[in-house]
Amino acid sequence: MEFSSVTPNDFLPRMGRVGETPHEIARHIAVFLDGVEQRYVIAYDCNAGTVERYKRNDDQFVTTGPPHDPEIEIETLTGVVTVEWKV
Numbered sequence: 001m002e003f004s005s006v007t008p009n010d011f012l013p014r015m016g017r018v019g020e021t022p023h024e025i026a027r028h029i030a031v032f033l034d035g036v037e038q039r040y041v042i043a044y045d046c047n048a049g050t051v052e053r054y055k056r057n058d059d060q061f062v063t064t065g066p067p068h069d070p071e072i073e074i075e076t077l078t079g080v081v082t083v084e085w086k087v
Helices: none
Strands: 015-017 029-033 041-045 050-054 074-078 081-085
Antiparallel strands (some): 015 041
């Protein structure tokens, strides 16, 4: 890579996971899958082309388990994963 072709996005982590990626970085990046920004992301890997996120249906999280102790379902999506600094 030539110095003149370096952009700020070149310094973003190619993979991340909630609890492992420093909060100072994670809160300032946007994750995209096939060009569409993803919300509720808990992990991403640009090299593997995967995004893990909390599953939603009709603007509500999909849960399993008893009503007094539900767990939010996680879905894994595949495609072209990119990250950018939030503007």
